[in-house]
Amino acid sequence: MQVQTRAEKLKLASAARREQGKLELKRQILEAAAHLFSTNGYEDFSLRQVAEAIGYSPTTIYLYFKDKEELLFVMAFEGFRGFGVALQHAYDSAPPAERIWHIGRAYVDFALANPVQYRLMFMQRSDYLARPAPECYTDFIDSFGVVTKAVAEAMKRGEIKLRDPQETATLLWVNVHGLASLVLTNSHLTPENIEPLFHWMMQMLQREMSV
Amino acid sequence: MQVQTRAEKLKLASAARREQGKLELKRQILEAAAHLFSTNGYEDFSLRQVAEAIGYSPTTIYLYFKDKEELLFVMAFEGFRGFGVALQHAYDSAPPAERIWHIGRAYVDFALANPVQYRLMFMQRSDYLARPAPECYTDFIDSFGVVTKAVAEAMKRGEIKLRDPQETATLLWVNVHGLASLVLTNSHLTPENIEPLFHWMMQMLQREMSV
Amino acid sequence: MQVQTRAEKLKLASAARREQGKLELKRQILEAAAHLFSTNGYEDFSLRQVAEAIGYSPTTIYLYFKDKEELLFVMAFEGFRGFGVALQHAYDSAPPAERIWHIGRAYVDFALANPVQYRLMFMQRSDYLARPAPECYTDFIDSFGVVTKAVAEAMKRGEIKLRDPQETATLLWVNVHGLASLVLTNSHLTPENIEPLFHWMMQMLQREMSV
Amino acid sequence: MQVQTRAEKLKLASAARREQGKLELKRQILEAAAHLFSTNGYEDFSLRQVAEAIGYSPTTIYLYFKDKEELLFVMAFEGFRGFGVALQHAYDSAPPAERIWHIGRAYVDFALANPVQYRLMFMQRSDYLARPAPECYTDFIDSFGVVTKAVAEAMKRGEIKLRDPQETATLLWVNVHGLASLVLTNSHLTPENIEPLFHWMMQMLQREMSV
DNA sequence: TATGAATGAGTATTCATTCAT
DNA sequence: AATGAATGAATACTCATTCAT
Numbered sequence: 001m002q003v004q005t006r007a008e009k010l011k012l013a014s015a016a017r018r019e020q021g022k023l024e025l026k027r028q029i030l031e032a033a034a035h036l037f038s039t040n041g042y043e044d045f046s047l048r049q050v051a052e053a054i055g056y057s058p059t060t061i062y063l064y065f066k067d068k069e070e071l072l073f074v075m076a077f078e079g080f081r082g083f084g085v086a087l088q089h090a091y092d093s094a095p096p097a098e099r100i101w102h103i104g105r106a107y108v109d110f111a112l113a114n115p116v117q118y119r120l121m122f123m124q125r126s127d128y129l130a131r132p133a134p135e136c137y138t139d140f141i142d143s144f145g146v147v148t149k150a151v152a153e154a155m156k157r158g159e160i161k162l163r164d165p166q167e168t169a170t171l172l173w174v175n176v177h178g179l180a181s182l183v184l185t186n187s188h189l190t191p192e193n194i195e196p197l198f199h200w201m202m203q204m205l206q207r208e209m210s211v
Numbered sequence: 212m213q214v215q216t217r218a219e220k221l222k223l224a225s226a227a228r229r230e231q232g233k234l235e236l237k238r239q240i241l242e243a244a245a246h247l248f249s250t251n252g253y254e255d256f257s258l259r260q261v262a263e264a265i266g267y268s269p270t271t272i273y274l275y276f277k278d279k280e281e282l283l284f285v286m287a288f289e290g291f292r293g294f295g296v297a298l299q300h301a302y303d304s305a306p307p308a309e310r311i312w313h314i315g316r317a318y319v320d321f322a323l324a325n326p327v328q329y330r331l332m333f334m335q336r337s338d339y340l341a342r343p344a345p346e347c348y349t350d351f352i353d354s355f356g357v358v359t360k361a362v363a364e365a366m367k368r369g370e371i372k373l374r375d376p377q378e379t380a381t382l383l384w385v386n387v388h389g390l391a392s393l394v395l396t397n398s399h400l401t402p403e404n405i406e407p408l409f410h411w412m413m414q415m416l417q418r419e420m421s422v
Numbered sequence: 423m424q425v426q427t428r429a430e431k432l433k434l435a436s437a438a439r440r441e442q443g444k445l446e447l448k449r450q451i452l453e454a455a456a457h458l459f460s461t462n463g464y465e466d467f468s469l470r471q472v473a474e475a476i477g478y479s480p481t482t483i484y485l486y487f488k489d490k491e492e493l494l495f496v497m498a499f500e501g502f503r504g505f506g507v508a509l510q511h512a513y514d515s516a517p518p519a520e521r522i523w524h525i526g527r528a529y530v531d532f533a534l535a536n537p538v539q540y541r542l543m544f545m546q547r548s549d550y551l552a553r554p555a556p557e558c559y560t561d562f563i564d565s566f567g568v569v570t571k572a573v574a575e576a577m578k579r580g581e582i583k584l585r586d587p588q589e590t591a592t593l594l595w596v597n598v599h600g601l602a603s604l605v606l607t608n609s610h611l612t613p614e615n616i617e618p619l620f621h622w623m624m625q626m627l628q629r630e631m632s633v
Numbered sequence: 634m635q636v637q638t639r640a641e642k643l644k645l646a647s648a649a650r651r652e653q654g655k656l657e658l659k660r661q662i663l664e665a666a667a668h669l670f671s672t673n674g675y676e677d678f679s680l681r682q683v684a685e686a687i688g689y690s691p692t693t694i695y696l697y698f699k700d701k702e703e704l705l706f707v708m709a710f711e712g713f714r715g716f717g718v719a720l721q722h723a724y725d726s727a728p729p730a731e732r733i734w735h736i737g738r739a740y741v742d743f744a745l746a747n748p749v750q751y752r753l754m755f756m757q758r759s760d761y762l763a764r765p766a767p768e769c770y771t772d773f774i775d776s777f778g779v780v781t782k783a784v785a786e787a788m789k790r791g792e793i794k795l796r797d798p799q800e801t802a803t804l805l806w807v808n809v810h811g812l813a814s815l816v817l818t819n820s821h822l823t824p825e826n827i828e829p830l831f832h833w834m835m836q837m838l839q840r841e842m843s844v
Numbered sequence: 845t846a847t848g849a850a851t852g853a854g855t856a857t858t859c860a861t862t863c864a865t
Numbered sequence: 866a867a868t869g870a871a872t873g874a875a876t877a878c879t880c881a882t883t884c885a886t
Contacts, residue, residue: 005488007869025866043254046859057868058860068860123334124253126396170393170400170408171415178389185337189381197381204382204419236849257876268851270879277638279877447870464757465676468855479872481858490856545756548818592815592822592830593837600811604803607759611803619803626804630837640848658845679880690847691881701881847886855879865868 026064038116079117084141086110099150111180112191160209237275249327287339290328295352297321310361322391323402371420448486460538498550501539506563508532521572533602534613582631659697661687671749709761712750717774719743732783744813745824793842
């Protein structure tokens with residue numbers, strides 16, 4: 001029992017598999033991939049292990065994704081899409097005057113809650129940012145766009161100082177990304193202990209923008 | 212000791228030359244590695260390719276580095292050491308009142324001039340930060356320490372507002388790291404076009420600290 | 423179940439054939455391995471060479487065996503299983519009074535006919551002896567047990583002197599193993615020229631036991 | 634300190650080395666080799682490790698031995714020579730009538746006390762047995778010859794039954810080798826618990842010969 | 845006498861991918 | 866829709882050995 005060829009393992013897994021609900025296989029793959037990715041990291045991420053995890057043969061994955069790259073990209077993109085949604089939601093649900101603050105909050109929260117995707121898109125494979133969305137995803141939300149829009153509108157409303165909205169948005173971005181990415185790589189900063197810093201940072205930004 | 216036969220002199224010289232040669236190859240390896248690293252990225256970085264790049268057999272690398280890990284670490288660490296030196300230099304050469312600004316400047320400059328090492332130490336292998344320096348490097352400078360010290364001293368001198376120096380330093384860090392790392396991953400931001408943003412950011416920080 | 427469409431029959435046959443093919447290749451590998459093992463010896467035995475011998479890529483072997491260790495173990499174990507069968511057969515087919523003699527005969531014959539496996543299990547990797555059988559082999563026969571049983575029964579029947587059966591069996595073992603292993607390593611002793619010695623030895627043992 | 638190239642390790646070792654007495658280097662090598670061999674086994678025995686153990690560079694070993702094979706052979710041969718000496722000593726020091734028994738005793742004792750060499754010469758590299766002694770060793774004692782001589786003389790003296798001395802010697806050999814090699818590979822038999830068996834075996838042989 | 849530098853061959857193993865079924 | 870068989874390429878690493886010094 002201990003010694004098993006991969007093929008043998010597959011056979012066993014294959015039996016138990018179908019039961020876990022009829023979640024579409026593509027979704028199953030993506031989830032297994034994300035999980036594997038977050039445990040093994042970028043380097044040791046392999047299609048074979050994804051296949052093993054869901055109890056399908058490696059070949060099967062090629063029915064749903066062109067190749068490893070595509071799987072990675074879609075995975076990252078899904079995360080990124082969620083990111084856009086989160087920012088948009090912050091935009092929508094906050095009173096106009098507090099939008100920027102809420103967006104900052106949402107930004108950092110998302111990054112800390114979805115470290116895998118955040119790292120992949122913003123720290124490891126930034127080329128993904130420049131790539132067009134996969135065809136199937138038509139509902140893409142440009143997350144930086146959300147921030148820029150919130151900034152521009154606040155300027156129009158006279159709430160914050162008139163400047164190049166893009167530049168202002170970038171300053172915001174620099175801060176939230178700086179904080180989030182430091183937490184993701186530096187063990188001294190944790191989601192818990194950065195709260196005071198987060199607040200101070202956001203207040204500083206608001207003061208700065210309003211001046 | 213001053214009296215030496217020619218043979219003795221020769222021997223020493225020969226030894227020195229060889230040692231020199233050894234160092235040079237080590238350096239060559241490190242440079243090739245850095246180059247490869249910056250083109251191929253962390254994940255596709257392989258010793259064989261490094262060897263190929265310098266025209267030596269893969270085996271040779273093992274004469275200079277225990278294994279892949281060590282090569283990577285030394286590469287990162289060398290960068291990091293330069294980083295400490297750069298910050299320290301900024302600290303030393305600036306008038307006290309301008310230290311923080313100069314350190315910020317040096318930070319970003321270094322990151323943009325040494326992207327490979329910066330990525331490795333601050334974005335990809337943050338575990339290196341916690342690792343003790345290789346024996347040969349005794350002159351290690353704790354870069355975050357430099358920032359903190361500059362901050363603490365400025366507080367003492369009454370130039371900036373009294374707060375937890377560590378927290379203040381972290382806010383600085385968040386900003387410079389945020390900016391630097393965005394430039395490193397986002398093709399829209401380049402070393403050239405971030406200058407205005409950099410200045411604005413630093414001014415904001417100074418205003419914030421002085422309040 | 424008896425009623426089958428042609429398609430179904432075909433499918434089953436196809437599956438069977440494939441399974442057959444799979445088994446055949448596994449066997450091929452094992453045979454090539456044994457051959458290589460006997461020519462190159464334990465130390466220079468490599469998977470690559472096995473692969474080359476059967477005209478497959480090295481990778482293929484991993485489809486049939488988890489790793490080198492498993493291949494070696496299965497190879498040894500297969501031999502060992504045959505060994506148990508041979509001893510058991512000797513036990514079964516000989517008249518009780520002659521069992522011990524026949525078992526000795528079978529022992530030596532087997533070792534000389536299967537030198538590779540014999541060496542592996544009894545001379546090189548004795549740790550295999552202690553390892554549980556691979557799952558697929560449920561019909562394992564404890565060969566030493568066969569000898570011990572034959573001895574104990576002969577004692578009960580009063581044919582041989584009453585002693586610790588295990589000790590008596592070990593004395594037998596020492597002799598047959600001594601002879602077999604000497605033949606396997608010493609070029610002066612060959613399967614042919616040891617016959618007189620074998621007979622003398624067995625007679626000695628029988629005399630000794632009967633006293 | 635933890636991370637060291639082999640070359641660096643060597644340098645350090647090189648300093649401390651010469652002190653351990655002026656044992657000839659060749660001897661040092663052989664001893665280190667035997668030690669390494671007994672801990673690492675045949676497969677993982679490497680010249681580099683031998684060199685490392687004595688604090689010399691691998692190249693140095695080639696000044697004393699043509700290649701790895703020769704080192705191994707000499708090592709084995711030294712053991713074998715000691716073996717001859719031990720048997721000869723047993724022959725010399727025992728009263729004629731007890732010679733055979735003492736030789737058997739010495740045989741088993743030697744094998745258990747020098748498992749490394751015994752395995753190498755009698756179980757792993759039996760080809761060494763057929764190879765002529767290295768030139769430097771002119772005092773070679775043919776161990777099997779000692780046994781045969783003792784047997785032949787005992788026959789002459791009428792102490793044991795007249796037979797082909799070589800055949801009789803071989804029967805002895807089969808028994809002592811069988812016992813020794815089983816102990817070396819089978820964890821159930823240990824130097825301690827085989828004593829009764831050893832005595833029984835030797836008595837059996839003596840009875841057999843005297844008949 | 846001893847060594848540093850260098851290498852070519854070899855090892856086990858893992859992976860992405862293809863193709864026929 | 867899914868898979869089994871197979872492979873070529875790659876990887877880190879170790880080793881015996883040579884050569885110039």
